[in-house]
Amino acid sequence: MHVTGTHFTRFADRTEAGRRLAARLGRLAGPDTVVVALPRGGVPVAAEVASALGAPLDICVIRKLGVPYQPELxxxxxxxxxxxxxxxxxxRFSAVTDEQLAEVxxxxxxxxxxxARRYRGDRPPADLRGRTVVVVDDGIATGSTARAACRIVRERGAARVVLxxxxxxxxxxxxxxxxxxxxVCVGTPSPFFAIGEFYTDFSQTQDEEVLRLLAKAREGGGGGIGSGPSTGPAAVDRELLLPVAGVRLAGRxxxxxxxxxxVVFAHGSGSGRLSPRNRHVAEYLNHTGLATLLFDLLTEDEEADRRxxxxxxxxxxxxxxxxxxxxAAEHTPDDPDDPDRPNHPDRPDDPVPxxxxxxxxxxxxxxxxxAALHTAADLGPAxxxxxxxxxxPDLATPDVLTRVRAPTLLLVGSLDPTVLDLNRQARSRLRCASELMVVPRASHLFEExxxxxxxxxxASGWFLRHLPLPVNPGSA
Structure with missing residues (x-):
């Protein structure tokens, strides 16, 4: 059966394309349907389809073999x-030799x-046996990648394959x-030269966006990759008090x-857990599957003293x-009255399960x-x-900077020359893997x-690249 739209207008972006495609697939909604996306561009499209169908979202990693001197072909x-x-x-037409084909x-x-490692981690592929599998990409050109994807899901036991x-x-x-x-296709315009000409925004989908959408699909109950139960902690969003050295610090x-x-956020001068900038970043990290803790390093009375x-x-x-x-690290002071001691009555939130x-x-x-670099030096491999x-980072002592072992990313705005110079100086003292990245047209507060x-x-890309897979997540 073929369903192809006769009337076609350009898509604004892949999200809109996914919504328009989902409208043609509503009859497939049901517990036996799985949506499989071709990364990267197919994932934003498939995410909309999976959401509309209430189906799990999985991926099928395919790589095009491009002609050496014309890789888009x-x-x-x-x-x-x-x-x-x-x-x-x-x-044959491109006169590609066996050696060139092998190298590509x-x-x-x-x-x-x-x-495959980046997107799936240790999660197994979804169980496709006996199910209807909807294979989704952002468009068809030669059809080679779609053909390979259909073959894969068929070999994995799909009872019915819908491209x-x-x-x-x-x-x-x-x-x-x-x-x-x-x-199934929304439209088949003619003439047809390239998929991107039918999108207003056809910018490249980044790995971080793929991970965010897959994490969001898991949170939405469709099951995400593996379509099995979540192995991590239950979704939590709560305020808590953190007793530290005789004071209580509020956190989210x-x-x-x-x-x-x-990821724990250490706020700067004049800021705190309610900072809209850090909350914005934290929400993005949450969408990519990372937990966040935003908390105040100082009490209100302490903040009054600028020192x-x-x-x-x-x-x-x-x-x-x-x-x-x-x-993240073990800590057992000898003093039983130390409020930092585990299970002390003044520590209701220790441990954070x-x-x-x-x-x-x-x-x-x-x-x-x-402060973050100080902690990285203090806790070492944790x-x-x-x-x-x-x-x-220049405010950390030279001894602290040389003891940091965690991979460190320094982000500075191009319109913040003084801080940029201070970051360059501090980075020269680091002995860990590090990068200094300048964000174009950004001032100190990144308000642009x-x-x-x-x-x-x-930030999301850095954490997802360097944080290993959790061990026994969610266990108290």
Missing amino acids: GMGAIGEDGVRVLNEQVI ERQERAELARR AVPVAPADWTERLDEVADEL LTVPAGARGV NVFDVALLGSRLSAVARRLG ETQGLPLGLFGASTGAA VRAVVSRGGR PGTLDRVAEL
């Missing part, structure tokens, strides 16, 4: 499970393996008729279902104490960046990654349109 595709599809006509395939196999795309050439059904039981803990790590704001040793020691409560077993990252802003936004979104995207 596909001469075949490879996929998971060793699937390999070649377009002999394109290979070698490179794409490496990238395929990397993406669904927003846009395709007029002859796409003739090319792909034998690989799917049903072909957010733990998405299936969280793969926790406390720049007391990195004080801020860092409090951040370290809070990190220990999250289960929702974060036990989750790898730890630190996000510091302004003076909070120096801290897996650090990100600084417009930070003052789009700059804070770029910070969130870069």
